[in-house]
Amino acid sequence: MAPYESDDSTTAAEVDDHRAGRRKAARYVVPVAVVGVAAATIGLVPALADSGDPDLPKITAEQLIEKIAQSDVQQLSGTVKISTDLGLPDLGGLESSFASGAMASGSDGGSSADPSAKLTELASGTHTLRVALDGDDRQKLSLLENASEYSLIHNGKDIWGYDSKSNEVFHGTAEESKDGRGKEDVPATPKDFAEEALKSVDDTTSVTVDGTAHVAGRDAYRLLIKPKQSGTTVGAITVAVDAKTGMPLKFTLTPSSGGAAVIDAGFTQVSFAKPAASTFDFTPPKGAKVTEEGELEGKAGEHRGPKSEDELRKELGGLKSEDKLGKASDEGPEVIGEGWNSVAVFDNGGEGIPSGAEVGGDMGGFLDSLGDKVTGKFGSGTVFKTRLINALITDDGKVYVGAVDKDALVKAADSGK
Numbered sequence: 024m025a026p027y028e029s030d031d032s033t034t035a036a037e038v039d040d041h042r043a044g045r046r047k048a049a050r051y052v053v054p055v056a057v058v059g060v061a062a063a064t065i066g067l068v069p070a071l072a073d074s075g076d077p078d079l080p081k082i083t084a085e086q087l088i089e090k091i092a093q094s095d096v097q098q099l100s101g102t103v104k105i106s107t108d109l110g111l112p113d114l115g116g117l118e119s120s121f122a123s124g125a126m127a128s129g130s131d132g133g134s135s136a137d138p139s140a141k142l143t144e145l146a147s148g149t150h151t152l153r154v155a156l157d158g159d160d161r162q163k164l165s166l167l168e169n170a171s172e173y174s175l176i177h178n179g180k181d182i183w184g185y186d187s188k189s190n191e192v193f194h195g196t197a198e199e200s201k202d203g204r205g206k207e208d209v210p211a212t213p214k215d216f217a218e219e220a221l222k223s224v225d226d227t228t229s230v231t232v233d234g235t236a237h238v239a240g241r242d243a244y245r246l247l248i249k250p251k252q253s254g255t256t257v258g259a260i261t262v263a264v265d266a267k268t269g270m271p272l273k274f275t276l277t278p279s280s281g282g283a284a285v286i287d288a289g290f291t292q293v294s295f296a297k298p299a300a301s302t303f304d305f306t307p308p309k310g311a312k313v314t315e316e317g318e319l320e321g322k323a324g325e326h327r328g329p330k331s332e333d334e335l336r337k338e339l340g341g342l343k344s345e346d347k348l349g350k351a352s353d354e355g356p357e358v359i360g361e362g363w364n365s366v367a368v369f370d371n372g373g374e375g376i377p378s379g380a381e382v383g384g385d386m387g388g389f390l391d392s393l394g395d396k397v398t399g400k401f402g403s404g405t406v407f408k409t410r411l412i413n414a415l416i417t418d419d420g421k422v423y424v425g426a427v428d429k430d431a432l433v434k435a436a437d438s439g440k
Contacts, residue, residue: 163298
């Protein structure tokens with residue numbers, strides 16, 4: 024059966040050709056954690072839909088995917104509401120401990136305005152943001168809080184983060200390589216995230232046009248992506264695509280277990296007019312503490328960024344220098360299964376995760392609330408679960424990760440024996 028269940032069907036290879044031939048994703052350099060979340064906030068966006076579905080011309084799934092690929096929105100501004108519900112338990116005292124740790128890192132050379140830490144707040148709860156985009160070199164995202172605001176601004180080669188609550192400023196640069204391209208290729212437009220979801224389109228996937236909708240006052244088509252396989256935690260992905268520009272306006276991921284969406288984010292208001300140039304201007308307020316990106320790397324490098332192999336070995340049970348940290352390499356980790364049931368396998372060569380009783384305290388309780396003890400041909404281990412991504416960590420140190428349920432993880436681990 025073709026992966027597109029519509030009046031006109033196409034093959035996954037043809038979709039790849041459309042995507043590859045028309046992709047014009049903007050590229051610019053900023054820390055991956057900064058732009059990744061910023062672009063995600065713009066791209067993974069469901070908004071409150073207006074009542075009454077619009078009457079739009081008929082379109083096939085293949086044509087709608089092509090419309091997304093052809094979209095080249097360069098200017099926009101608007102308001103975004105994003106909700107994320109991974110189903111994590113209440114952290115209680117642990118959350119306070121993390122907050123205290125974050126405050127401590129600020130006094131130890133860190134900054135509350137550092138976007139790599141600040142924007143991780145979007146990983147849970149409900150947030151309102153203002154966003155603005157003017158080409159590759161100017162973007163702004165503001166996270167609105169009760170009595171304060173956090174803003175992330177990219178203007179040319181400057182990256183500014185400003186936390187009004189603490190009156191702290193982060194400053195970095197978006198350096199370009201000699202060929203004019205950024206050192207990191209990271210998502211930079213809303214449609215990039217819809218395209219990421221469409222990478223899963225193959226014979227294990229059903230893709231259809233599921234009617235129309237009003238999103239942020241605009242007419243949109245609804246693209247419905249559903250796994251055909253059982254065992255995955257993904258129930259369905261719905262992308263509302265602007266009928267005029269082809270830009271995704273709304274992204275909703277619902278789990279196979281039912282209930283509220285895991286990700287529900289979207290424009291509540293959007294304009295495709297060019298934002299005023301002053302939108303992207305920033306001067307540190309008087310009296311603000313300004314931290315340069317280089318200072319963070321020098322003074323508190325041990326608290327931030329990717330850790331070295333030696334540091335990871337120490338945390339994973341004192342591995343020797345000649346030991347390998349899993350099967351991940353330039354070719355990526357080993358993968359078991361296909362489609363939505365794919366499970367990535369890592370081997371840290373160390374021991375499994377300790378029990379909550381062994382750890383003790385709030386962290387121990389948190390571990391126990393997440394994990395389920397399991398056994399199989401592989402031996403025994405613990406499954407740590409959310410509503411979307413689950414991981415099995417065996418007692419001999421192997422890690423199996425995927426958007427699959429507990430039984431699928433155990434099956435994958437058994438197949439590796």
